[in-house]
Amino acid sequence: MRLTATVDAVTEQPGLRERKKRRTHAAISEAAIALFLERGFDQVSVAQVAEAAEVSKRTLFAYFPAKEDLVVHRFADHETESARVVRARPERMTPLAALRGHFLDGLRRRDPFSGLNDRPDIRALFRMILETPALIVRLERFRSTGERTLAEALRETADTPDLTARLAAAQIVAVHWTLALDNATRLASGETADERYPGAVSDAEHAFALLENGLRRLPRCGS
Structure with a gap:
């Protein structure tokens, strides 16, 4: 016994x-x-x-x-999220289409990582991050990990050449962060998630269209 x-x-x-x-x-x-x-x-x-x-x-x-990890760890699950989305995408779906759909779904679900969540505690956390240079710097390391793992996923699942994969990953991750920070900034200033949602969707569609077209449609000077 x-x-x-x-x-x-x-x-x-x-x-x-x-x-x-x-x-x-x-x-x-x-x-x-x-x-x-x-x-x-x-x-x-x-x-x-x-x-x-x-x-x-x-x-x-x-x-x-x-010390910064006490805050940034809240985003740890998202650090390699783009790479996971690319690896898990359905057959014949392009990586960019999968990432676009994932981001738009995050907006619909008010995923905090999309910046579109106005729960008081989440809004306060984003406001603190945006106002603290040390945390912004720490998030850059977070972002670089996202770029590296996404580039790996593009090479391994889409047979993308190394330089192309790295350039694409840098642009995609930058777009995600820009969209999310824009949303978080607006919400930190008092806008509600519901008020921001149509504009957030429009901005996301515009951003992914630019990625899809390789920036070919950037307007000429003065146009």
Whole structure:
């Protein structure tokens, strides 16, 4: 009986550890975001976050290597999203068509990563990011990962030459971020998601049309 109990305990232990790690990660994140929104990102120290989360600074850094990661990790699931969309697209659908459809669907669903979500906590988070240079800089690293993984997906699933894949990925990711930041900026200024939605769709359609046409339709000077 004791042997069985010991084996069961050993079997369950990794799951228990993983759940504890997720709880600790969430507790640190929630404490950090609450403090940042209340006082401002630059006015809160890592030590204050650790104290609020009731962990040591060493533990905090084990989960979040840099202060900026306490905020940017909220976007972690989206870092390689474009690459996943390209890899999962239906047969015979072009990568750009898949990405266009995905972005428009995100607008319809009010996905925060489209910038079109006016829930007070999300709007406040975007406003803080837009007002904090260190977070904008950190998001550039996030964006570069998105470009690299998208380029890999284009090479592997569409047989795209390396330079073409990298140039295309840079343009596509830049368009996504520009559209999302435009939406987030408007919402941070008080516009509602419903008010912004028609314009957000129009802007997205225009942006993806430019990508589709290789910028051939840029107007001439003075036209």
